[in-house]
Amino acid sequence: MSYVDISLGRLLLSLGLIAVAVVLSRRSRLDLEVDLIWGAVRGAAQLIAIGYVLLLLFNHQRPVWVLLLLAVMVVVAAWTASRRVEHGPPILVLLPRALVAIGLGALVAVVPVFVAVVPLHPWFEARYLVPISGMMLSNAMNVVALVFERIFGSTRSEADQVEALLALGATPRQALHRQIRTALRAALLPTINGLLTVGLVALPGMMTGQIVSGTPPEQAVRYQIVILYQLVAVAAVAGLVAVAFARRLLFTARAQLVLPRK
């Protein structure tokens, strides 16, 4: 494999791109300069750190280290997904549920692929397992965050409708049907749009990376197709599990609506 090496000096040069955005923000008085600089520094620091972690992992490949890293990634994803749910219950209530939704979603998408489509030898090969699981977890995180935000928000603003349905003898599932449908559609739409526009609008990051580092395009494309399908499965499973948890949190065992309080 051959690729153009990026020296530290040239990496720093790319900061000029952030400078462009900072100047534009300042000129247009968007007040985003601090966020932009902080984002650029933090993003770079996180990536450099994970780079070293991966290097360590590749050099000392043991299942326990790989699984530990994956576990940390799941926890961070769940924490992020349950942190800013405006109309939902407190984070300590949401966090374990987000963990299960994201974990299950990723599991359903990752395990069958690494068993049947891209068989790994050994099974814990970090070079494949970590980046691909990372993509799945990130998608599951976004889906779960959106589902929570939408369901708790819309149930609060449409509580009179939900209660009117309960009063007509609806089950919680029936009473919340509209809110759930809207939330799931909104959460799944970006993934579906990704499927529809891939290759036409964007060349996905992983495929681009593989091509840049010398993988033949037809193989890179196949990897990308598998990943896109995995992303669909992860979104569907994580979304549905999050919905089931949200519904349980919104109703008592006697089918009474209880809006969560922070």
Add this chain to the structure above:
Amino acid sequence: MTSALEARGLVVVREGRRILDGASIVVKPGEAVAIQGPSGSGKSTFARALATLVEPDEGSVLLGGRQAHRIEPTSFRTRVAFLAQQPAMFGGTVRENLETGPSLHGKSLADAQARELMLAVGLDPSILPREASTLSGGEKQRVALARALANEPEILLLDEPTAALDPDAGERIVALLRDLSARGLSMVMVTHVEEHARALGGTRYRCERGRLSEDA
């Protein structure tokens, strides 16, 4: 004789406040009951607790002599209809609103039934194809009533059905309720308007500080 609906010593505490403080009532089959009281007296919470939409901290609700806890909520609420102060219209036409209850239980509503329900609540069946959201406050209240009646309930619970209406429309709603009661439907109406409580023509209770007492 078994009561149609009964509440025994309902207590509801929210944020340290006793909203209901041992409220009890017995509604006999076919009886019309008006509960009158100032705002904040707990009467709306009482109606919601009777409808099992609020879980009491103490006390119990009985339907036909049977503990509400032993009846499936979906079945209880099909038999006991509850109308909120400003009932929400569901998206779609008036007809689709009327169908909601039956369709939740896998049933359909025939055209003739839909027209009959409209006439029963004093509305012209010609508005069945109209968007429910475009109706006036009084019309919405009536459509909500027809929507509840589509489930063929045994008891009707109404939380301030006249509060959001102008005086004329309010009086017409009470007259309509009195008609329904005369046809044998048991009902409990919560109101803060004394004339409306009297106009219903049945037993009257006063609600004060979370307790009910029968008006002389």
